[in-house]
Amino acid sequence: MIEIDGSIGEGGGQVLRTSLALAAVLRREVRIFNIRAGRAESGLRAQHLTSVKAVAQMCGASPKGVQIGSTEFIFSPGAIKAGSFRFDVGTAGSVTLVLQTLMPLLPFSPGTSVLEITGVTDVKWSPPIDYLRLVTLPLLERMSFHASILVSRRGHYPKGGGIVRLTATPTSVLKNIVGRERGDVTMISGVSHSMKLPPGVAERQASAATRVIEEKRHPDPQIRIEASENSSHLGPGSGIVLCATTSNGAVLGADSLGERGRPSEVVGEDAARKLSEELGSGAFLDRHMGDMIVPYRALAEGVCDASVSQVTLDTLTNVKVAEQVAGVHFDLLLDVGMAGRLRVTGLGLRREEVSVSPRE
Numbered sequence: 001m002i003e004i005d006g007s008i009g010e011g012g013g014q015v016l017r018t019s020l021a022l023a024a025v026l027r028r029e030v031r032i033f034n035i036r037a038g039r040a041e042s043g044l045r046a047q048h049l050t051s052v053k054a055v056a057q058m059c060g061a062s063p064k065g066v067q068i069g070s071t072e073f074i075f076s077p078g079a080i081k082a083g084s085f086r087f088d089v090g091t092a093g094s095v096t097l098v099l100q101t102l103m104p105l106l107p108f109s110p111g112t113s114v115l116e117i118t119g120v121t122d123v124k125w126s127p128p129i130d131y132l133r134l135v136t137l138p139l140l141e142r143m144s145f146h147a148s149i150l151v152s153r154r155g156h157y158p159k160g161g162g163i164v165r166l167t168a169t170p171t172s173v174l175k176n177i178v179g180r181e182r183g184d185v186t187m188i189s190g191v192s193h194s195m196k197l198p199p200g201v202a203e204r205q206a207s208a209a210t211r212v213i214e215e216k217r218h219p220d221p222q223i224r225i226e227a228s229e230n231s232s233h234l235g236p237g238s239g240i241v242l243c244a245t246t247s248n249g250a251v252l253g254a255d256s257l258g259e260r261g262r263p264s265e266v267v268g269e270d271a272a273r274k275l276s277e278e279l280g281s282g283a284f285l286d287r288h289m290g291d292m293i294v295p296y297r298a299l300a301e302g303v304c305d306a307s308v309s310q311v312t313l314d315t316l317t318n319v320k321v322a323e324q325v326a327g328v329h330f331d332l333l334l335d336v337g338m339a340g341r342l343r344v345t346g347l348g349l350r351r352e353e354v355s356v357s358p359r360e
Contacts, residue, residue: 001029001030001031001074002023002028002029002030002031002324002325003030003031003033004019004030004031004032004033004321004324004325005033005034006032006033006034006035006036006037006071006072007034007037007038008317008320008321009313009314009316009317009320009321010038010313010314010317011036011037011038011039012036012038012039013036013047013048013051013097014291014314014317014318014321015032015035015317015321016032016035016036016044016048016051016052016101017051017097017100017101018294018295018317018318018321018322018325019032019075019321019325020051020052020055020075020101021055021100021101021102021103021104021105021295022104022295022298022299022321022322022325022326023075023077023325024055024058024059024061024077024080024104024105025080025104025105025108025299025349025354026325026326026349026354027059027077027078027079027354028077028325029074029075029076029077030074030075030325031072031073031074031075032072032073032075033071033072034071034072035048035070035071035072035073036048036071037071042071043068043069043070043071044066044067044068044069044070044071045068046068046089046090046092046093047089047090047092047093047094047097047098047119049066049067049068050087050088050089050090050093050098050119051097051098051101051102052066052073052075053066053087054085054087054098054101054102055077055101055102055105056075056077057081057085058080058081058085058102058105058113059077059078059079059080059081059105060077060078060079060081061075061076061077061078062076062078063075063076064076079354080105080108080109080110080354081109081110082109082110082111082112082113082170083111083113083114084113084114084115084116085113085114085115085116086115086116086117086118087115087116087117087118088117088118088119089117089118089119089120089160090119090160092120092123092157092158092160093119093120093160094119094120094123094126095117095118095119095120095121095129095155095162095164096121096126096127096128096129096131096132097126098117098119099115099117099132099164099166100127100292102115103140103145103147103166103168104295104296104299106145106147106168106170107144107145107146107168107170107171107174107351108170108349108351108354109168109170109351110170110351111170112167112168112169112170113167113168114165114166114167115165115166115167115168116163116164116165117163117164117165117166118155118160118161118162118163118164119155119160119162120155120156120157120160120162121151121154121155121156121162121164122154122155122156122162122193122237122239122257123156123157123257124157124257127255127288127292128239128241128255128257129149129151129154129162129164130151130190130191130193130239130241130255131241131243131253131255131288132149133149133151134189134190134191134241134243134251134253135241135243135251135252135253135286135288135289136289136292137149138245138251139177139251139285139289139293140293140296142175142177142249143174143175143176143177143296143300144171144172144173144174144175145168145171145174145296146168146169146171147166147167147168147169148166148167148168149164149165149166150164150165150166150167151163151164152164152165153232153233153234154193154195154230154233154237155233155234155235156195156233156235156236156237157237158235159234159235160234160235161233161234161235162233170351171351172350172351172352173300173301173348173349173350173351174296174299174300174301174346174349175300175301175302176297176300176301176302176303176304176344176346177284177293177297177304177306178303178304178305178306179248179249179250179284179285179305179306179307180284180305180306180307180341181248181282181284181307182246182248182250182252182279182281182282182283182284182307183246183247183248183249183250184246184247185221185244185245185246185279186221186222186245186246186247187221187222187223187224187244187245188213188221188222188223188224188225188242188243188244188245188275189223189224189225189226189242189243189245190206190209190224190225190226190240190241190242190243190271191225191226191228191240191241192205192206192209192225192226192227192228192238192239192240192268193227193228193229193230193238193239193240194228194229194230194237194238194258194264195229195230195231195233195235195236195237195238196230196231196233196235196236196237197229197236197237197238197258199229200264201229201238201258201264202227202228202229202238202240202264203227204264204265204268205227205238205239205240205256205258205264205265205267205268205271206225206226206227206240206268207265207268208264208265208266208267208268208269208272209225209240209242209268209269209271209272210223210225210268210272211269211272212268212269212272212273212276213242213272213275213276216272216276221244225240225242237257237258238257238258238264238267239255239256239257239258239267240255240256240267240268240271241253241254241255241271242254242255242271242272242275243275244275244278244279248284250284250285251289252275252278252279252283252285252286252289252309253275253278253286253288253289254271254272254274254275254277254278254286255271255274256268256270256271256274277309278309281309281310281339282307282339283307283308283309283339284306284307284308285306285307285308285309286308286309287308287309287310287311287312287315289308290308290309290310290311290312290315290342291312291314291315291317291318292318293306294315294318294319294322294330294342295318295322297322297342297344297346298322298326298328298344298346298347299326299346299347299349300346300347300348300349301346301348301349302345302346302348303343303344303345303346304342304343304344304345304346305341305342305343306341306342307335307339307340307341308339308340308341308342309339310339311332311334311339311340311342315342316332319332319342326347327347328344328345328346328347329344329345330342330343330344331343331344
């Protein structure tokens, strides 16, 4: 059994999510303790409990000691299953954080899987659902992870009610990424949305973002930011996600969330300035993708050597967990500031190995 201290690094839900995902794929029993010890309210909350139960359902696991407030439990996974699954995170729970737990299982499933998750699609401290659609999935496609996301309905905090459907097909083996240089920016695209708000919010967010991008004078990229408004959702909210694609196949993203008293123009400008900062690093991965891609890099075939705009505490935490559960070793090379490169030789796990027997 592998012992994982939930207080390491950022000391939050990231340790839990990565531990569960890798343990499920590799069929390794784990005991996770000191869960979310770095948070004011320690132990499992509703969205973490959903993640545990969801991944357990997808791999026939038998978690012991799992309930709201639990600070430790044992997770004993079985074989990954394919099929259609539905999970409800609750009104305040993040859909994307649950998806972070489940997605690493899907390339190793015995068949096509469809996940329908209800909850919050756009909320603070979590990647927005459009970030997964526009940044995460295109980069994972380069690793032979084949999936698509359909947003049937958005859900903002606190009412939630968003509905997301992810469909994924398995692959024989994940391929690692090599990307040291970002390349020239060829396109900046994005989605600006507003729900149950006065007309024009989404357009103003998009226009403000476009103006800032043009002022930064990035080398002649096309700019296409879709603005959408809808009054049929459960509660009000707005946000914008931007992504830049480059000649070397890099995809970097940034986002900003609307809130009461915050002008639409400020929301758009904030996202554009964040994206400009990411592009200014010259890195292949933005700071958020730098940590989200770690579990896939650990499982993939070959050497992954990719630059990241900022090596965050979340990244370092994910690396530590991946090293413990998967038994791989990451080399970290820091450049100016917090930018750097992460290099790892992945396990090269093949799908048929996952379905045949546990890997001890």
